[in-house]
Amino acid sequence: MTDEGIYYPDYLGLDRLLDTQRLESTRGGETVHDEMLFIIVHQSYELWFKQVIWELDSILAIFDQTAVDEQDMGTVVARLQRITRVQGLMIEMIGVLETMTPLDFLDFRDHLFPASGFQSAQFRIVENKLGIRRQDRLLLAGDEYTARFDDEDRALVEQVEMRPSLFDVVERWLERTPFLDHEDFHFWEAYREAVHARIQDDRAVVETNPKLTDDERRTQLKDFDLVLDQYNALFDTDKYGVERAAGRLRLSQRAFQAAVFITLYRDQPALQEPSRLLELLMDIDEGFTTWRYRHAQMALRMIGRRVGTGGSAGAKYLEKSAERSRVFNDLLNLSTFLVPRADRPRLPEGIIESMRFRYEA
């Protein structure tokens, strides 16, 4: 940068940025063309991880307070949306890396040993900030996920584990949702009846349907009982606790109720942003799940059944880990217990009023 103002290459630190591509194959004496792609793709991922962390930090700062300023809700929604767009890029980048064939990869793969994507501290930080917990993780060839880090990186990653995650702050924000109880309206009770009535109706259809064989009838009634059990657990604090302890639910009961409320009455002005936020949390879960799955497919193609450079069980590990890394799983489960709009408990006018703006358009 001169005193005449900023020069684009200085602004972006291009001299350093474009000097960090050091091919191990070149060091080894024979440059392998495709190693450059391998490096650029991974560096690009790290840049985008930095961006995602930047967005998550800003969202955590807004949410980690006793009350979220409504003025900030639009900002939070926009930043979550941005993360989903970055995830789109991340998934697309796998396709770019796949232009390298297994044979090309073999030409420099040995040079990389034992480096591994598992040593990306930033990616672990993203996971921890979202709310993946140590108990949600698979062991990596018998080791904790932090085993491959040097001390500095391990400390960084573990520090984040200590701080509130997006899951934590969203859970608390959900718990603070007003409207669920108002004079003699108690949403959770009313909702229980609505779901119950619906299940009974459906059950009656099955019981009296002359077209069903006895066998089919039995099977379908058993299905209803199963749904009923699941649903009963939502209302009984003890049963809910059991589900939670078993890891089948993660949100507190109160937060879960609020999430159902927001989803059911999403058209109310005051719930439009909150419901959009819940949807985006599912989008982000889905984005990472899809990325992990595609990553696993790519690894399968690149190394077959070999072990990964980091000594992991390779593609199989990655595939399994895709299943376990959903943070907002409860929001998916929530769909199991929705009722159609027509069956929703009717909201009292007082609540509806308080969910509107007071101006006249």
Add this chain to the structure above:
Amino acid sequence: MTDEGIYYPDYLGLDRLLDTQRLESTRGGETVHDEMLFIIVHQSYELWFKQVIWELDSILAIFDQTAVDEQDMGTVVARLQRITRVQGLMIEMIGVLETMTPLDFLDFRDHLFPASGFQSAQFRIVENKLGIRRQDRLLLAGDEYTARFDDEDRALVEQVEMRPSLFDVVERWLERTPFLDHEDFHFWEAYREAVHARIQDDRAVVETNPKLTDDERRTQLKDFDLVLDQYNALFDTDKYGVERAAGRLRLSQRAFQAAVFITLYRDQPALQEPSRLLELLMDIDEGFTTWRYRHAQMALRMIGRRVGTGGSAGAKYLEKSAERSRVFNDLLNLSTFLVPRADRPRLPEGIIESMRFRYEA
């Protein structure tokens, strides 16, 4: 169409095409807005299934002969590439359908019972033409995959099972690959030695590495023995037969060898199109796997743990089925047994000559 030439809407049959969107919710008395999206998305899928079948049929016609005309290889590669582009659309369409929320879906879901995507005959035909076999399929709530079809559709789908699939014709084409044996060069023997030497070298490194603990050394040596076993099965006809019978390999031994040869020497002019073809088969497998996985994620989001409209186990079924529907799995496994370019057996001049064009550029 008038005698003055073709009119675009007539050419495309728009009067019929645009008259097939009949909302069940409208029949039921109250139009649900999002049912239109549901119908359009599924109709659009069916149009693209028809296109994929059209491409597959043309490829099958070219390959299902005693020899494939080299002039047709470019065409086949282009059409497989087209299928991968269509798969890109199919995956993107899931994102469009996801703009419908679970609550929107509930508003018309009951009307659809018991219709189900499992009743898409065209999709099953695509699967059968690719080479998914009855034994590869999951039962659907205890039933064969054809149980939900009417007689006509079932007959159509089962007919395709009888005919050679893409897998079958590609296997036979691979088996006819020349070049593997030439005078005193026997590729498969030479390759065996190359892999063996490499494994021994790697083993020696592990055995003598002073940094490894005894425990680590043991584990890593066990890994080598495992790879060695897998690799031995490729060379021993009996062991290969065992693997094949157990479903761990599907291609014939000769076809598998040819696939390795094509992959290793892909730069040879005569192998450029064949190796591209093998890659596209993996792309197509990956495309459908990704689509199925994304479909499963969407179902999870839309219906939670409920059963599907067709009575299937819903999202779980779809996820499992994504794993089992790879037709060209062996091509992935092949990566496990590649050697770096430097270790490849050297081809005799005679073979190299016969893989070139004879003109002078």
Add this chain to the structure above:
Amino acid sequence: MTDEGIYYPDYLGLDRLLDTQRLESTRGGETVHDEMLFIIVHQSYELWFKQVIWELDSILAIFDQTAVDEQDMGTVVARLQRITRVQGLMIEMIGVLETMTPLDFLDFRDHLFPASGFQSAQFRIVENKLGIRRQDRLLLAGDEYTARFDDEDRALVEQVEMRPSLFDVVERWLERTPFLDHEDFHFWEAYREAVHARIQDDRAVVETNPKLTDDERRTQLKDFDLVLDQYNALFDTDKYGVERAAGRLRLSQRAFQAAVFITLYRDQPALQEPSRLLELLMDIDEGFTTWRYRHAQMALRMIGRRVGTGGSAGAKYLEKSAERSRVFNDLLNLSTFLVPRADRPRLPEGIIESMRFRYEA
């Protein structure tokens, strides 16, 4: 459909849907393989046009009223977002069609004469519903855009021209925006001063910058005067009228002011949905512009400098038309006149209060 419930193929009308692919080359005696792709792509476009019309109609119904119910804003935003996702598909489909080479197209192109995409009534209906006016359109080889339709289609398309477009209803909705005047706060006056001050500051920097040559200084000052002129036209009703008559602005002055207000104070709870709506209108314009541009590129590649099948000037026509088909151009121009957040006029508490919800979280 039987009385046992709905059958998927019946629900989707597959017997008719999949019977509408009639290749002209087949009629002509020799099936050209790629004509199927051509038909399927165009049919798929027509299905999606139907979907877009469906969404636009529902949005028009919500907006074409004396007041828009706040409860519907979330729905409108979601449906506009859905349109942008459909546009993503539409753009992707061009890539699929491009898997057909010019040589493949030539093999059946003559059969299509004189049919043309210009005969898609649905696409013209989409344009008209968005708000493209007859005067915005290019003549097509000297003819009105409706010249190639049969009487029925022409009537349909022209009927839509008569009805309020999305542009019209959004303009009226903007004009109704409250908040712009409140006691002694007059947004437009305050804003004028803010812009003015900023321009003066910037001007002073240029006037006193010792690094500039006289020539550079003159050029930059001329630029400032130009911006000042444009900006003055926004405040002077007569000048605004001149700009509008000349087609450089389309929104009424009041609507334009409201759009600036919404954009500047987009964080206010009551403006989060409206500002998102304005952004989506720009997204949709951009989506169609990009699609038209890509379409033009594809046509260029497919037919070179030949005339189109419909007798149009081909690729050149399409490229030109991409430029002229933005409906919400004013929203882009709006960026020219924004001020940074720090320079925004400060809103009185009364207005801020009325843009919040009244509950306590």
Add this chain to the structure above:
Amino acid sequence: MTDEGIYYPDYLGLDRLLDTQRLESTRGGETVHDEMLFIIVHQSYELWFKQVIWELDSILAIFDQTAVDEQDMGTVVARLQRITRVQGLMIEMIGVLETMTPLDFLDFRDHLFPASGFQSAQFRIVENKLGIRRQDRLLLAGDEYTARFDDEDRALVEQVEMRPSLFDVVERWLERTPFLDHEDFHFWEAYREAVHARIQDDRAVVETNPKLTDDERRTQLKDFDLVLDQYNALFDTDKYGVERAAGRLRLSQRAFQAAVFITLYRDQPALQEPSRLLELLMDIDEGFTTWRYRHAQMALRMIGRRVGTGGSAGAKYLEKSAERSRVFNDLLNLSTFLVPRADRPRLPEGIIESMRFRYEA
């Protein structure tokens, strides 16, 4: 890196890579959240430019020889394909940057003055390596495109101008195409007759079509004459020279002829890779054109009619430059002069033989 092997963060130079994000707004005293996105997007672009240059360099090295080894054709095709995938990312990244609103941009835009994307030396190097010439470029506010560079960057960029571009080496490779003349077969003569016959046939249809008005007939006949003129220029060396001097054609006449030959007989084994290469050159042109166009749309949205930070005419400049930056324009024009497969001159057996492999499959 320790002596225990490579550590992933060291391999990627993460300490430096992740230390290059220096927000000017932070230096100015108040961090603007979205400046991080702005930096990361641009850095990511620079990484990918480096990758594209890496691929182009390897392709130039292969092609800049007296003969291209056939073994390398598959590699070249694969690397061009990779570039198109990278372009897909580049286009997608615009959508990510668009998650920043104009108001967000204004908050730090002044800090960047006068830095500008026009100062990306790497991007200019990509353009020069592809084959954009100085005369193809627009002046930038009256200046040469190199005016904003510092001396070092300017020297780098201008050096590349001196070296053979992809256009140059492809042109020479095309000129070396064998097959065009063989004993008494002369492709270009035979092709001239084929095109001529076709135009005469089409002309006869127009002359005798009773449905045309005199006016329509006149217009269409004039069109034919125009096409005939264009086509005549291809065969007459003098006229071709005139077209070339006027910038309407760029390839040498011999190279143009070879490109037509390759396109028409693309199914021949020896022409499958070459025709794929020509298509990829068009894909790459189209990729950059689309990217520039989308970039222009984004700029329009972000800054309206303001001038760019680099003092350019902003969006208008970008849009215009999209039109002028096609390097392989002639390949598009080529479509204008293709004939359907049925009308192609018949190749003598001798040529067909020399375009096949000599082995028996």
